[in-house]
Amino acid sequence: MPHVHRRPKMSISRCALLCLSALLALSSTASAAENGFEYGSGLRGPAEWGGFCANGTKQSPINVVIADTVLDKSLRDRLDTEYGKCTYAVIINDKSAHHLDVEGDGSFGNLTLNGVKYELVKFHFHSPSEHTIDGVSFDLEMHLFHKSADGKFAVIAIFFNESHDDDAESPFLKQVFSWLPNITQPDTNVTTMAPITLESLPLQGSYAQYSGSLTTPPCTEGVSWVVMLNETQKMSCPQFGAYQKVFPEANNRPVQNTRCRSVTRFEHA
Known part of the structure; x- marks a missing residue:
């Protein structure tokens, strides 16, 4: 056996x-x-972070080095936007994304960039800034998030710095930050009692353009970025303090390697 x-x-x-x-x-x-x-x-x-965040070749944010950008005289001195003035919004303390998110109850308007039309679907904030200019960081960076009919993304980045000036209060941020006491807890939201207007935003002046990615997972690439260069906005100490009270922790992704990507710019005279 x-x-x-x-x-x-x-x-x-x-x-x-x-x-x-x-x-x-x-x-x-x-x-x-x-x-x-x-x-x-x-x-x-x-x-x-995995996926594109770890293995992508065109990631965002970046440090925009002005001396390394390519002057493109074909760019316009004002971005081609048609933003509405009568859109109410839902202001969200988004726990999963770690940021303040503002979504319209309708379209905020449109951006046409490089011949492609995008709809402005929402905007949100990062502090400190994700992009830097010649190595300089800013207190707050706002992303105007656009999406085209075929699913492409375009984002406009605008910087804000805290200021002690008497006239430092930002009329635009006032429309949003005045609601922060209503969303102190994660995953809460409030609907504005008045339309959000974007007419006070600085959408003229010098800016840079480059191809990058989303700055949060899955860090999808193919995003068209517009970074406003010399139109840093002021915000008052109480405004920034109200933001930091609800969002005390940093939520900025570190700058990524440009990997020889071309960054073009329009230089405002």
Whole structure:
């Protein structure tokens, strides 16, 4: 009769430990999936983001080095926008995205860029700024987020700095930040009682253009970026303080390697 090799029986305690380990691993995976990405140096911070965030070749944000940009005289001195003046908005404390998000109850208007028409669907904020200009960071960066009919993205970045001037209050930010006390808790929102107007935004002057990505996972590439260069806006100390009270933690992705990408600019006379 051939000799039969029998596997030793696993003890109940060892089996229980393996089952517990498997459950903990599943729990950890589920928790990571539920909580998504984070900022800072933690296990879900920018250095650990996967997909395009880790392997892409045209990532955002970048440090715009003015001396390295290419002057393009074909660019217009004012961006081709048609923003509406009668759109109410929902202001959201978005826990999963870690930022203040503003969505219109209708279209905010349109941007035409490089022959493509995009709809302004929302805007949000990062502090400190994600893009830098010649290595200089700003207190706040607003992203006007546009989407075309075929799913392409275009984003306009506008910078704000805190100022102690008497006239430093931003009329535009006032429309949004005055509602911050209503959304102090994550995943809460409030609908504005008056339309949001974008007419006070600085959409003329010098700006840079380049091809990049979303700055949050999955860091999708093919995004057309417009970065306003010399129209940094003022905001008052109370305004910035109201923002920091609700969003005290930094939510900026570090600047990414340009990888020899061409960055063009329009220089306002």
